[in-house]
Amino acid sequence: MHNAQPWRFRYFRGSRTFQVYADPGRAIPHSDPDTRALHLGCGAALLNLRVAVVDGGWYPAVRLLPDPADPALLATVRLTGAASGESDLAALYPAIHERHSSRFPFEETEIPQAVRAALGEAAHREGAMLSFPTAWHLQEVLELVQEAEARNITDRGSGQDLEQWTRVDAPSVDTAPDGVPDYAFGPRKRGGKAPMRDFAGPRPVADRGAAEFERSPQLALLSTDNDRPEDWLRAGQAMERVLLLATLEGLSSSFASQAVEWTDLRWPLRDPVSGRGHTQMVLRLGYGPKGPSTPRRPVPDVLDIEP
Known part of the structure; x- marks a missing residue:
């Protein structure tokens, strides 16, 4: 996060x-x-x-x-x-x-069913489920994310989190070893239904424009049967396996995690037919610009080697 x-x-x-x-x-x-x-x-x-x-x-x-x-x-x-x-x-x-979050507009081109099936199998291999909501369920997911984004705007703690982990006026990946730099925020959403988090908040970002996003965003819900720490670890592995395969298939991706950050909004995201599963992440997938690379901590900060 x-x-x-x-x-x-x-x-x-x-x-x-x-x-x-x-x-x-x-x-x-x-x-x-x-x-x-x-x-x-x-x-x-x-x-x-x-x-x-x-x-x-x-x-x-x-x-x-x-x-x-x-x-x-x-x-x-x-x-x-x-x-x-x-x-x-x-x-x-x-x-x-090559996999980087892309917070830019995607094309309206539909992801082929064969690719969706392959992504679903990738999640299944890691003990998770991947589904692509459509029709009224997709609209419900979009409304839940929109509600979460509205809450985040007025929630003081969420704003403080963004201030701590976003970097405004960061000219290069070497400015800081972590967080989201402003060159990775993407444009402000002028129109469309893609569920985009505004990492800038009320802060001005020089030379940041606005753009029309997808009218029909393609979202995927990643879920697990249970909701324990081991399930979260499996979900994280499934999420990355899906994203890596999506990258190889020529897809761009970003996260729409706002609704899963609120307990009362996360539960309604689940499969409306079976009623089962705990949604762990909402992914936005599509064909569009690749996102820029973001900072990574130096290897000595994250790896210790013992005899």
Whole structure:
């Protein structure tokens, strides 16, 4: 959330094992009081680690939440022999460096059903569900996101979160190692129905224009059967697997997470037919400009290597 990058890795050479930790100093208590979004972000980082391990020729044996006495230890990844049977993961490796959130208008071109099915299968492989709402359900989702965005504008805590994690007047990716710089905000929405968060808020951003966005945005709901920390980690891995595959398929993406940040708005997002599932993220997908790269923390800040 807000490019806070709330993760740390520790690698033990002797056992060829990574430990993935949450970084509580990078939590966002107001907007993410139960650390659900933190777990999603760390789950996405965990998926990237798995992809990189497979690309390096190893098989990643993963255990989620391996130590009940240490809830900050989110996962262990042990490198165990050849990466047989993981070619699908290895194929995603190039997309790690290309996937960036795009907060620009997308085309009205419909995503082919075969691509939607492949994205759904990618989520399923990680224990999650991906659905594309249509008709009245899509309208309901858009209204819920709009309601959440309206609340965020007047909610003091949400505004403080944005001020802490957004960078106005950031001329390059080297200005800060985290947060969302203003060159990644995208234009202000002048029209259209795409559910866009305005990262600038009331602050002026030099040379930032306005644009018409999609009239028929293509959204995907990522959900899990249960709503526990391990489910959030699975959802984060599924989210990243979907986004990496979408990147390889030529799609751009961004997040529309406003409604899942409010408890009373998150529940109505669920599948209206089955009534099951806990929505973990709302993704906006489509064909359009690629987003710019955003800052990443230096490797020594996030990785410790032990004997």
